[in-house]
Amino acid sequence: MRLIDRYFLRQVLAPFVFFTLVLTAVMWLAQSLRVIDLIVNNGQSASILLIFAGPLLPLVLSIVFPLAALGATIFALNRLMSDSELVIVYSAGQGRLSSLRAVLVFGVFVTLILAIVTVLLAPMGARSMREKTAEVRGDIASALIQDGRFMHPSDGLTVYIREANGPADMRGVMVHDAREPEAAVTFNAQRGSLEKTESGPRLVMYEGIAQRIDPESDSLSLLRFDKIGYDLSEFVSDPATRKRKASEFFFYDLIWPKDPDISERDYGRYISEGHEQLSSPLYGFAIVVVAAATMLWGSFSRRGYLGRMVAATLLGVGLRVIGLALQSVVKSSPELWPIMYVPPIAASVVAIWLLSRGRFRGAGAGGIQAVPA
Numbered sequence: 001m002r003l004i005d006r007y008f009l010r011q012v013l014a015p016f017v018f019f020t021l022v023l024t025a026v027m028w029l030a031q032s033l034r035v036i037d038l039i040v041n042n043g044q045s046a047s048i049l050l051i052f053a054g055p056l057l058p059l060v061l062s063i064v065f066p067l068a069a070l071g072a073t074i075f076a077l078n079r080l081m082s083d084s085e086l087v088i089v090y091s092a093g094q095g096r097l098s099s100l101r102a103v104l105v106f107g108v109f110v111t112l113i114l115a116i117v118t119v120l121l122a123p124m125g126a127r128s129m130r131e132k133t134a135e136v137r138g139d140i141a142s143a144l145i146q147d148g149r150f151m152h153p154s155d156g157l158t159v160y161i162r163e164a165n166g167p168a169d170m171r172g173v174m175v176h177d178a179r180e181p182e183a184a185v186t187f188n189a190q191r192g193s194l195e196k197t198e199s200g201p202r203l204v205m206y207e208g209i210a211q212r213i214d215p216e217s218d219s220l221s222l223l224r225f226d227k228i229g230y231d232l233s234e235f236v237s238d239p240a241t242r243k244r245k246a247s248e249f250f251f252y253d254l255i256w257p258k259d260p261d262i263s264e265r266d267y268g269r270y271i272s273e274g275h276e277q278l279s280s281p282l283y284g285f286a287i288v289v290v291a292a293a294t295m296l297w298g299s300f301s302r303r304g305y306l307g308r309m310v311a312a313t314l315l316g317v318g319l320r321v322i323g324l325a326l327q328s329v330v331k332s333s334p335e336l337w338p339i340m341y342v343p344p345i346a347a348s349v350v351a352i353w354l355l356s357r358g359r360f361r362g363a364g365a366g367g368i369q370a371v372p373a
Helices: 003-041 048-082 085-091 101-138 140-144 251-255 264-295 306-332 334-355
Strands: 150-154 157-164 170-177 185-197 200-214 219-231 359-364 367-371
Touching: 003 048, 003 101, 048 085, 048 101, 048 264, 048 306, 101 264, 170 200, 185 219, 251 264, 264 306, 264 334, 306 334
Parallel strands: none
Antiparallel strands: 150 157, 157 170, 170 185, 185 200, 200 219, 359 367
């Protein structure tokens, strides 16, 4: 690689790293809000948030890398043109495409790291995230054993524990089950424990009373008990039997699904997600070259390049939005999957063609102009 190429590559890599760190922090925080809500509602400790941090990262990076590459390309080229560094290169007879060899290498680099993230890391992260979410929601002990709080595992069901010293030692237990209003019942016990059985978890209450109002006679029925069990298995989902989403599979399992009984709706989701994993990395290169072609379109100007920066941003973001829209189309019409590759490939070809048109020679009143080679 030439000295000038290494210099240009450093100019674009520095802002890329900066934008990646900033956007990752912001988007990771936004994604973490959903995890915090899950943790609070299920009575988990704050340390669980750290366990979710790893699986969240690939999802965040798959969004951040194209945006960071777009911002880095625009920032670097604006600086190189504003400081007249590209003017010197063009004055030596270099063409736009030859001068921006480093930008093309940068685009390939972004595509490669995006491929690793979307094809390999993102499905692994999505699967790990869903498994941990199912485990948290299935942790009935953490959801119920909380001192002095009225917990609602389900609509119509309320559980209150005055003092909890662990699953085996709970004092002042109250369970109000009004899921069937005509057969509502309230249990009050001096102590209780949470036990695991073959059929699922059970809340065992000792030395208490069960109260029920007969809807026909409107009379109160009381039942004193020394020991009684309350089945909690219906509130616990088994992580091993959950249905996996399309984002949890690798592309080869999605494009060539192994389930012969897959529904038409799921087939569309699988096909669109599989080709999304393969086509997403192409946007890394496409966005970079589109931004470069937009920034270098026309002559140099002493008035700045704000208009081109805005245009490059809109084109880069718009290109990715088109790709997401086509993914939705493929969900309903899986046979149209080739159209998902059209935007990044077509945009890359057009941008490279524009960059390869002519060389820059001479400076007029408006700056250095492009002339045919």
